[in-house]
Amino acid sequence: MSDGKLENAETVLEVNHLAVTFTGKETVHAVRDFSFTVHKGEVVAIVGESGSGKSVSAMSLLGLLPRNAVVSGDVKLDGKPLDVSYLSPEIRKIRGRQVSMIFQDPLDSLDPVFTVGEQIAEAVRVNDPKADKATVTARVIDLLKSVELPEPDTLRRKYPHQLSGGQQQRILIAIALAGRPRILLADEPTTALDVTVQQGILDLLHQISRSEGVGVLIITHDMGVVADIADQVVVVRNGALVEAGETVRLFHYPQNDYTRELLDAVPKTPLLGGSLGSDHAAAVVSATGATSAPAPAASDEQPVLKVENLSVSYAPRTPDVVHGVSFDINHHEVLALVGESGSGKSTIVRCVLGLAQQTGGTVMVDGVEYLKQRRREQTKTRHKIGVIFQSPMGSLDPRQTLAQSIAEPLIYALGVPRGDALAKAEELMDRVHLTRDMATRYPSEISGGQRQRVSIARAIALNPELLIADEPTSALDVSVQKDVIALFRELQRDLGFACLFVSHDLPLVASFCHKVVVLQHGQEVEYGPVESVFVHPTTDYARKLILSAPLADPEVQHERRRLREQAATA
Amino acid sequence: MFRYLLKRLMIAVVVLFGISVIVFAIVHLQPGNPYASMLDPDTPPDVREEVMRKLGYYDPLPLQYVKWLGRALTGDFGYSIQLGSKVSFLIGQRIGNTVFLALVAAVIAIALAVPFGFYAAIRQGKVSDTVLTVVNFGIVSIPGFFFAMILLKVFSIDLRLLPSSGIVTAGAGYVGGQAILDILRHMIMPAIVLMLGEFVSYNRYIRSSAGNLLSAGFVAPLFAKGLNRRKVIFSHIFKNAAKPIITILCLQIPSVLSGAVITETIFSWPGIGLLSYNAAISRDYPLLMGIVMMLALVTLLGNLLADVLYTIVDPRIRLSGKA
Numbered sequence: 001m002s003d004g005k006l007e008n009a010e011t012v013l014e015v016n017h018l019a020v021t022f023t024g025k026e027t028v029h030a031v032r033d034f035s036f037t038v039h040k041g042e043v044v045a046i047v048g049e050s051g052s053g054k055s056v057s058a059m060s061l062l063g064l065l066p067r068n069a070v071v072s073g074d075v076k077l078d079g080k081p082l083d084v085s086y087l088s089p090e091i092r093k094i095r096g097r098q099v100s101m102i103f104q105d106p107l108d109s110l111d112p113v114f115t116v117g118e119q120i121a122e123a124v125r126v127n128d129p130k131a132d133k134a135t136v137t138a139r140v141i142d143l144l145k146s147v148e149l150p151e152p153d154t155l156r157r158k159y160p161h162q163l164s165g166g167q168q169q170r171i172l173i174a175i176a177l178a179g180r181p182r183i184l185l186a187d188e189p190t191t192a193l194d195v196t197v198q199q200g201i202l203d204l205l206h207q208i209s210r211s212e213g214v215g216v217l218i219i220t221h222d223m224g225v226v227a228d229i230a231d232q233v234v235v236v237r238n239g240a241l242v243e244a245g246e247t248v249r250l251f252h253y254p255q256n257d258y259t260r261e262l263l264d265a266v267p268k269t270p271l272l273g274g275s276l277g278s279d280h281a282a283a284v285v286s287a288t289g290a291t292s293a294p295a296p297a298a299s300d301e302q303p304v305l306k307v308e309n310l311s312v313s314y315a316p317r318t319p320d321v322v323h324g325v326s327f328d329i330n331h332h333e334v335l336a337l338v339g340e341s342g343s344g345k346s347t348i349v350r351c352v353l354g355l356a357q358q359t360g361g362t363v364m365v366d367g368v369e370y371l372k373q374r375r376r377e378q379t380k381t382r383h384k385i386g387v388i389f390q391s392p393m394g395s396l397d398p399r400q401t402l403a404q405s406i407a408e409p410l411i412y413a414l415g416v417p418r419g420d421a422l423a424k425a426e427e428l429m430d431r432v433h434l435t436r437d438m439a440t441r442y443p444s445e446i447s448g449g450q451r452q453r454v455s456i457a458r459a460i461a462l463n464p465e466l467l468i469a470d471e472p473t474s475a476l477d478v479s480v481q482k483d484v485i486a487l488f489r490e491l492q493r494d495l496g497f498a499c500l501f502v503s504h505d506l507p508l509v510a511s512f513c514h515k516v517v518v519l520q521h522g523q524e525v526e527y528g529p530v531e532s533v534f535v536h537p538t539t540d541y542a543r544k545l546i547l548s549a550p551l552a553d554p555e556v557q558h559e560r561r562r563l564r565e566q567a568a569t570a
Numbered sequence: 571m572f573r574y575l576l577k578r579l580m581i582a583v584v585v586l587f588g589i590s591v592i593v594f595a596i597v598h599l600q601p602g603n604p605y606a607s608m609l610d611p612d613t614p615p616d617v618r619e620e621v622m623r624k625l626g627y628y629d630p631l632p633l634q635y636v637k638w639l640g641r642a643l644t645g646d647f648g649y650s651i652q653l654g655s656k657v658s659f660l661i662g663q664r665i666g667n668t669v670f671l672a673l674v675a676a677v678i679a680i681a682l683a684v685p686f687g688f689y690a691a692i693r694q695g696k697v698s699d700t701v702l703t704v705v706n707f708g709i710v711s712i713p714g715f716f717f718a719m720i721l722l723k724v725f726s727i728d729l730r731l732l733p734s735s736g737i738v739t740a741g742a743g744y745v746g747g748q749a750i751l752d753i754l755r756h757m758i759m760p761a762i763v764l765m766l767g768e769f770v771s772y773n774r775y776i777r778s779s780a781g782n783l784l785s786a787g788f789v790a791p792l793f794a795k796g797l798n799r800r801k802v803i804f805s806h807i808f809k810n811a812a813k814p815i816i817t818i819l820c821l822q823i824p825s826v827l828s829g830a831v832i833t834e835t836i837f838s839w840p841g842i843g844l845l846s847y848n849a850a851i852s853r854d855y856p857l858l859m860g861i862v863m864m865l866a867l868v869t870l871l872g873n874l875l876a877d878v879l880y881t882i883v884d885p886r887i888r889l890s891g892k893a
Contacts, residue, residue: 095795096795109788113884
């Protein structure tokens with residue numbers, strides 16, 4: 001795709017000085033001064049961290065914000081000015097016709113009690129109220145075909161919950177396309193989906209923009225997605241435009257410090273750099289010496305966690321969901337469990353913690369099968385394990401101060417007197433770079449990143465030999481994630497715990513972990529050192545999974561797309 | 571779906587059994603001898619002992635329970651101690667009155683609560699919603715018995731418009747249309763008292779259910795695809811609201827049959843409420859057990875009916891068999 005072609009393309013949407021203010025008890029300026037342009041057949045990405053106002057901007061264009069939102073700005077749709085104030089009749093007329101939108105959580109966005117066909121038909125009828133039943137049905141089937149769903153005639157009779165996440169999102173895209181819109185707003189359209197599914201949706205959006213000439217405005221926090229699909233990037237921070245430009249240019253020569261920060265925060269790894277051939281990556285590995293953290297030398301000492309042939313089910317007398325998984329983790333080592341949702345990552349973690357039904361195999365911590373120990377000994381072994389969960393808010397008691405939360409394991413596991421434990425908690429707060437004056441604050445008073453630091457401090461309070469981290473950074477913004485991972489590295493270097501790290505973020509895994517287990521449907525597909533698994537995956541599934549993780553590198557992503565398209569047409 | 575219903579049915583049977591054990595135990599572990607009042611105070615002690623033995627009063631409690639259960643399974647709940655008639659006959663005699671009164675009250679309450687609840691949900695936070703909320707709290711704050719007495723004072727004593735008690739005017743001998751009119755006149759006040767109490771709770775329930783639906787994730791996408799407000803509310807929100815409405819309708823079933831103890835007592839309405847009140851204060855065990863078991867059965871049937879209806883309105887339950 002050449003840039004020249006796009007410059008000549010007509011402008012579909014032009015937004016100048018958009019501002020959104022929420023009035024009420026507190027006035028919040030969610031968007032202050034935001035401007036961007038979308039051309040026909042172009043994909044524009046709005047990038048920013050949570051709270052930057054990126055979603056609010058999109059919602060304001062369709063008048064979907066609550067009553068207390070005051071929207072102002074100069075918006076032109078197809079060259080005609082558009083009144084974006086609350087309940088403007090113009091906005092109601094363009095909804096679903098000229099401008100349509102898809103949302104983050106596809107299941108949540110569909111009405112559960114109507115079939116997907118009925119929901120698409122409704123959108124068709126909005127645009128063509130006089131259409132007879134046969135015409136509508138034919139159009140529904142056409143739309144289902146255009147979003148590449150199989151067996152449209154069967155599928156349209158299904159209810160949302162009967163479809164997979166990817167299929168649901170395709171249904172929403174079909175609904176959005178029903179009115180042949182000029183602009184498609186996509187608010188984090190792949191965030192709730194698995195990477196392997198994400199690529200399909202991104203490809204579809206890309207193809208729609210090209211073949212139907214729809215301007216796609218995609219809102220995302222994921223630089224990989226931006227690199228993959230966007231022609232133009234608009235960076236927004238605190239509701240104001242930071243920088244805008246053509247994607248490749250912006251990735252290589254960011255003009256603004258904040259843009260640079262965002263790009264730097266993306267985990268970098270040479271391992272995933274290659275396109276389909278991994279020779280390039282292999283060369284990088286041999287030249288640079290693999291991952292950033294040196295893998296610990298193999299030794300004779302027994303692994304901290306040894307999992308052998310493990311099978312797990314959710315409850316007694318239910319079928320196994322994890323089948324014969326084996327791996328081990330030594331001191332100083334980080335092992336990642338990767339796979340799509342439902343692959344059994346978290347179930348394995350739950351089993352290692354004794355929270356799921358182990359149906360076969362062994363779990364050894366420090367050489368003992370602790371789950372089969374008596375209660376008292378088991379508790380002792382448990383003290384060697386620290387855990388960090390995905391949602392820091394959900395794992396902290398809202399009624400405890402930060403220091404109390406951190407001190408709790410000391411008090412209950414080691415019987416440290418309360419005063420001493422609280423003092424020790426402050427030391428732990430130093431370790432995770434929280435200032436001591438925060439000790440008396442409550443979880444609701446601090447940011448997500450700080451909360452996760454508190455969880456980390458609590459997890460290392462007993463100086464664990466094994467640290468289990470279940471998606472510890474996926475609820476965080478990239479820049480925060482970067483700091484938390486840096487902290488993780490530092491603590492691991494100092495304390496030397498073995499770490500079981502669950503993640504779906506492959507670039508992060510590649511940059512941070514030593515070993516990796518790839519899971520699919522509860523089966524261990526691949527297991528080995530990160531370098532060898534990521535550079536020379538031996539199974540198709542692992543290769544597919546690795547390639548589906550979009551890298552924050554437009555050239556790599558463009559090359560991958562070209563190869564995919566080539567493969568599809570061949 | 572069939573398995574889901576079968577599972578529900580089995581759970582219902584187990585629960586019913588559990589209820590019978592607990593209620594039987596609570597009733598029979600009370601101190602004192604309820605049968606004593608059956609006999610003339612002058613009955614000689616040996617005759618008295620003989621009667622008690624025959625009645626099974628000295629049997630161990632588990633045996634009493636098994637005997638009772640065996641008869642109950644055939645629909646025989648024994649004889650009322652106080653009234654001497656069969657329990658099933660007594661219940662059958664009263665239940666019609668109760669159902670009639672409660673059904674009228676419930677139908678009016680729901681007919682009012684659904685539109686008002688929806689209206690309040692749509693206008694949430696606005697003046698009209700606030701007014702409805704205040705009215706609701708006003709009604710809730712007045713105890714039913716107090717309100718009933720005010721009605722009695724105004725309409726029966728001062729204005730002499732409505733009869734104060736019973737279901738028919740004794741000795742009037744009305745026939746045909748006049749008889750029906752007479753019953754309706756007796757029913758107005760108890761029905762209003764019952765209806766208002768129910769209206770408030772349904773109204774709040776529907777307001778919050780509809781409110782949740784209005785902020786559900788699928789609503790913004792409906793607007794985004796170009797539907798207007800009317801279409802979103804009347805086709806999507808309504809269809810989704812079927813489930814909460816079914817819930818309250820079915821929860822209503824047991825209270826329709828149990829009768830309102832206080833309201834029936836105040837207005838001397840010859841229903842189950844009045845019957846169970848009398849059974850409780852006079853320790854009429856067989857009658858009390860019979861009424862409680864009937865209510866338990868009806869409650870479980872109501873829940874079961876709700877489960878069946880859920881499978882009709884919610885494809886997620888119908889097609890996956892999970893609740």
